[in-house]
Amino acid sequence: MRVDVEAAKADIEQSIELLRRRLDWEPALRKLDELNARVEDPTLWNDPDEAQAVSRERSRLSAQVEAVHGLERDLADALGYAELADEEGDEASLDEARAQLREIKERAARAELEALLSGEADGNDAYVEINSGAGGTESNDWAGMLLRMYTRWAQAHGMSVDVIEETAGEQAGIKSVTLQVKGTNAYGWLKTEAGVHRLVRISPYDSSARRHTSFASVWVYPVIDDNIEIEINPADVRTDTYRASGAGGQHVNKTDSAVRLTHIPTGIAVACQTQRSQHQNRDQAWKMLRARLYELELEKREAAQQALEDQKTDIGWGHQIRSYVLQPYQMVKDLRTEVETSDTQGVLDGDLDAFMGAALAQRVGATRDAAA
Secondary structure (H helix, E strand, C coil), rough: CHHHHHHHHHHHHHHHHHHHHHHHHHHHHHHHHHHHHHHHCHHHHHHHHHHHHHHHHHHHHHHHHHHHHHHHHHHHHHHHHHHHEEEEEEEEHHHHHHHHHHHHHHHHHHHHHHHHHCCCCCCCCEEEEEEEECCCHHHHHHHHHHHHHHHHHHHHHHCCCEEEEECCCCCCCEEEEEEEECHHHHHHHHHHCCCCEEEECCCCCCCCCCEEEEEEEEEECCCCCCCCCCCCCCCCCEEEEEEECCCHHCCCCCCCCEEEEEEEEEEEEEEECCCCCCHHHHHHHHHHHHHHHHHHHHHCCCCCCCHHHHHHCCCCCCCEEEECCCCCCEECCCCCCCEEEEEHHHHCCCCHHHHHHHHHHHHHHCHHHHHH
C-alpha cells in the first residue's frame, strides 16, 4: 500500500488508541451498559430531574463510544478500498480513498478534543455574558458582532440560544447581553472564549473613515442542575428590581418586573428581564447566581487555571485573548495559542473550532505527546 495511505492509517490508529485510553475504555463500556439499563427502568422517570441527568450522561458517553466505533469501521472500509485500488492501479479510486482517510483523520482529531471535555461541568449548558468596553457606539457595535458570532457558532453545532438579559446601545449594538446556550458540551467548548476580545477596523460610524480599536469582554459559566447544592445566605444577596426595557408603545413594561441579584461577599451580579413576571425573573436570576457561585468553586479546584478574579480584568489594552484585525489587513489571532487565520469573515460567522480546540488542549494540558 502507498506510503501516504500507511501514514494516514498510523495517525488515525494512534488517535483511536488515545481515545480509548482517555475514555478508560472497558469501564466506559460497563458504565454505558448500566446507564442503558437505568434509562429502561420505568421508575427512573418518577424523578424527572434525575432522569434528565441520567439521560444526558448516557447520551454523552454513548456518543463518545460510538465515535470510536465509527472511526474504526470507516478506517477499515477506507483501507480496504485503498488496497483494492492499489492492486488494480486505479489512481482515481486511490485518490478517493485518500480523501476518505483525510476526512476520518479530521474526525479523529475532533473526537480527541471532545474527549478532553472531562471537567465536572463540561457537558452542561452555558451562560455567556458579553459586555462592551469603553468607546460608546464602536464598542457596543463590536459586542453586537460577538453576540452574532457566538449565536452562529452554537447554531452550527446544533445548539439553541436564549437571550436572558439584554441592554441595547444608544445608537447601535449592545452594552451587555446574557445568553443561555443549550447543547452537549456547551460549557466545555465555550469556556475557552472567556476574556477580552479586540477589534481593529475602519469605523462605519466615523465620517472621516479613521481606524478604530474596540474592546468587549466575554464571560462564560455553566448552567448547573438543581440537585447540586450551593449554599447561599439570603442576607448576603441584595435584590434590586427595575423596569424591563421593551419595544415601545403597548409593549413597554409598566411594572418593575426585571430583577438583579448581587452577591455581596463576591461582588457577583446577575440580572434577568425576559420573563413576564417579577417572580419568574427572580427564579431565573437565582439559578444564574447559583451557577456563578458554582463556577467560582470549580475555578478554585483547578490549580492549572487562573483564579476567577484574575480573569475578570479591565476591558482594554493588555488583557485581550484574541485580536480581530479587519484593517489594514485581514487577520484573527489568538494571543494565547498563536492560532491565526486570514478568514476574518468566516470567524465572525461563527467558525471558531480551531481557536476553541487549541485553547482547550492548552488549558487541559493534554497534547498527543503528553498522553502517549
